[in-house]
Amino acid sequence: MSGFKTLQGKAAALDRANVDTDQIIPKQFLKRIEKTGFGQYLFYDWRFTKDGLPNPEFELNKEENLGAPILIANENFGCGSSREHAPWALGDYGFKVIIAPSFADIFHQNCLKNGLLPITLPAETVEYLLKCAKSQPYELKVDLQNQVIEDEHSFSVSFSINDYWKKMLINGWDEIEITLQLESSISNFEEKLLAVQ
């Protein structure tokens, strides 16, 4: 996985609460055995009409939102199923950062494992960003190293992220590789476990 340092780009607004992973990637597209190619199915039931044509009403289909790498969402984004196909679809579509007042736990974890940066900001800040992003063009710069988000005007806000995940994202490390370096700790633990049983 390539590392993440800073990103500048268009921010698109999806102002809906409790967007669940069934909406992000509907179940009929979970049968593939690869990690790639899910972007075409992202938000499928919202993005396309019954005839399979792009739904002009859907926020992300608006001309000005196309190609945005930043998604501004609302509370409890990614609730529901544990399917990692959700961040795979978001990433494959082109999103690199998601900003919301809150995320569902499993989805949040799944994003971090796929180089997708979930940023939690206070509800009023997200409300402001949603308003700005609804009148495109609106760009944001996300600096993970310094944990700051800025727009081209005067807006600037810092965000928090667990140091461990920050390091993992910046360096694009393979987590399993890191864990395997603790092989002796795992083996010792297993021996103790056997002794108890």
Next chain:
Amino acid sequence: MGKSIIDKIWEKHVVHREEGKPDLVYIDLHLVHEVTSPQAFSGLRMKNRKVRRPDKTFATVDHNIPTDNRKVINDPVALNQMTTLEKNCLEFGIPLAGLDSPEQGIVHVIGPELGLTQPGMTIVCGDSHTSTHGAFGSIAFGIGTSEVEHVMATQTLWQSKPKTLKLEINGDLKKGVTAKDVILYIIAKNGIGFGTGHIIEYCGDAIAKMSMEERMTICNMSIEGGARAGLVSPDETTFAYLQGRKYAPEGAEFAQAVENWKELVSDPDAAYDKTIQIDAADIAPMVSWGTNPSMTSKVNEKLPKLEECKNELEQKSLSRALDYMGLQEGQKIEDIQIQHVFIGSCTNSRLEDLKQAAEIIRGKKVHPQVRALVVPGSQQVKKQAEAEGLDLIFKQAGFEWRESGCSMCLSMNNDIVPSGEHCASTSNRNFEGRQGSGARTHLVSPLMAAAAALYGHFVDVGALLSAETVQ
């Protein structure tokens, strides 16, 4: 300050702890199914890694398998996913309850049924309803595919310890009120995100009185309130359930295990990050009417009105939900017409669930406008139910009697609710499109689903049962 059962289990499983990092936690049991595992196996293969502990891993097929004719699988993509799992299990040495195994079933039904699920364990699976296994006093939670691969390779996970939430339910449940109504009531009252970042400990005398199957129903839907895991302290009910199960300890080992399991209780002065108290007597049979599980009311209530919403966001959500569901604000729940009934899913497909539903429909007929199906949670549940003649009761009433699987809970196979039609479902999620594009799901208990099948609309099963007692 004392420790909760959550603290106790967590501390016992920390392999490595370091300032500024999540804990490296050991995993005792890893359950695997066909949908969230293929990419994990590919990842292992690419790096030439093995499954570290195939003996602590167990696989089955459940999500996209047919529940009618098992001999014919028409969807080539789904078939590929199933055969991929078979090949992967063979290559990596993982035990598999495959499509033709008498042990096959929904992963969260067979784990407990086979005695794989035991108190004090850490249990994971690439499925958010892994919280079900918490009913046995284990920390059990859903993970994504990257984490599935990580557990396969290392038998551990990096996890920050979640906060703790004590949810105490005391009192007696009213007639017709089941464990499903309890958890729906909790989510309706506290919201879809009340448990985010927490592990819930369910306790109180109402929980203590419940069977293992009822506790599983409650823990199963913890994730619908945002909590990755929910658990109940093990007690005599738990031990009695586990004794004699295939993978449970036997003889003297079982007695020793019970002694150890008895220590899995919260200290009286244990501290929690959050506490919620519920009076069991406040709960009625519940029906979800919207597009997330918190959009749920008592069966004898009316749908909320837009003017009652607390803020604009809530109003927009309500308006969207009513529009999707084809319902009117303020409408009576009992007036909602039902075209489909689904009894099944990891929430409510166990023997007790089927028995309860069968009691309601015995000797009666499904309403002519309703298509109803029962999908037992596992082949073992199916066999037991058939031994008790439940299949005949269902079939004579006009229900379809199926093979085990996830089926219409997420409609990955061909068990689909058509667009615009309403389904009374004993499953766990009523999200848009969950049971089919445009399908309108109502989450209910097996009792409520059975009653809706007979009447073609929702009825208060509590009143129904009381009337029958009088007769």
